[in-house]
Amino acid sequence: MTxxxxxGHDESVLAxxxxxxxxxxxxxxxPVLQENHTLLDVGCGxxxxxxxFAQRLPRxxxxxxxRSAPIVREAVGAIQHCSGIVGDAYTLPFPNRSFDVVHAHQVLQHLRDPEGAIGEMARVSRHYLAFADADYDRMMWWPNVQELDRWMQLYQGIASANHVNPNIGRQLPSLALACGLSRYTTHAITWTYATPELCRWWGDLWAGRVLHSTFASEALRLGLSTHEELAFIARGWKAWARQPGAMFVIPSVAILAEN
Ligand SMILES: C[S@@+](CC[C@H](N)C(=O)[O-])C[C@H]1O[C@@H](n2cnc3c(N)ncnc32)[C@H](O)[C@@H]1O
Incomplete structure (x- = not known):
């Protein structure tokens, strides 16, 4: 099953x-990239x-x-030494040890079988395997508003109904071990939206995502929400984004493994 x-790839998500x-x-x-490295970016968006990465690997x-063809076209852009391929993280169309570096950012949280994908990425990597994912349950924001609490509850419900794990960040080291990766380091990444401009950008994007992206269609399809409630949450995002002192912090965990 796919x-x-x-x-989804609604404009509000891509932005x-x-x-x-x-x-x-x-x-x-x-720090480990060398300008002649070959790199595969899985789930490139x-x-x-x-x-x-391509700019940093000129040789x-x-x-x-x-998985999405239009997305692959956008990802490649006009860069000469960057090419694209439509494919699946579970069955990468490359021989063993094809790339110096294999990278996946915010992808494992969307997979039912993250271990399967890590094993497959390890297979095609020659030197380094790098993957990072957020941990939704540890996101932090202020001020507290009921619409954002409900948004998080819905997000968790949609993920759980689709058998994927939005809180996978904290589990990446144990997944690495379970996949037989023994030489790795663990890193934390945070994105902080705390200026009025960034909060407005982030809040308005989520207002759009709540109404128009796959978040909306899944919430409705699964019977977890209604059009009225989604409109209420979207208004809440916009209002939150305009509160003085608003801030939103997104934590991710990253693994850098060596073969
Ligand atoms: C949250 S986006 C991350 C995009 C990009 N890595 C970034 O951080 O900007 C996840 C991407 O993974 C892709 N994806 C989801 N499942 C996939 C799979 N099984 N194989 C390959 N790509 C997949 C989606 O199409 C989407 O573009």
Missing amino acids: DTYIH SHRWRGAENSAGYLL PGTITRD GRVVALD
Whole structure:
């Protein structure tokens, strides 16, 4: 059975992913990159991180892989030594040890079988395997508003009904061990939205996601919410984003494993 990607690729989702870059989302990996490395980015999304990697590997090669064809096209962009492929993290279309570095950012939380995907990524990596995921249950925001509490409850419900784990961040070290990775380091990444501009950006994006993305269609399909409640949550996000002193912190855990 194919996993449902519970964010989907609505513009409101892609706009939040396009904020990411190698510095703010994969800083733990940058010190080991060498300019002739080959790198596979699994679940590349719109590819802002992927293209940052390509800029840092001018004598290497970067491959962007995702299940969605339009997303792969966006990820590759106009970079000469970056190519794209539509594929599945569970069955990567490459021989063993094909890439110096294999990377996956915010992907394992969307998979029913994260161990299967880690094993597959380890198979095609030659030197380094790097993966990072957020931990929704440890996200932090202020002020407290009931609409955001309900948003989190719904998010957890949608993920659980789809048999995926939005709180996987804290489990990545034990998953690494379970997959036979013994030489690895564990890192924490935080994204902080605490200026009025960033809070408005983040809150307005989520207001859109709550109404138009797969979050909305899954909440309705599963009978977890109604159009009226989603509109209430969206208004809550917008109002929260305009409160003086608002802030939102997203923690992720990253694993950098060596083969
Ligand atoms: C949350 S996005 C992360 C995108 C990108 N890595 C980033 O951080 O900006 C997750 C991406 O994984 C892709 N994806 C989900 N399941 C996948 C699978 N089984 N194989 C490959 N890609 C998958 C989705 O299509 C989506 O683009």
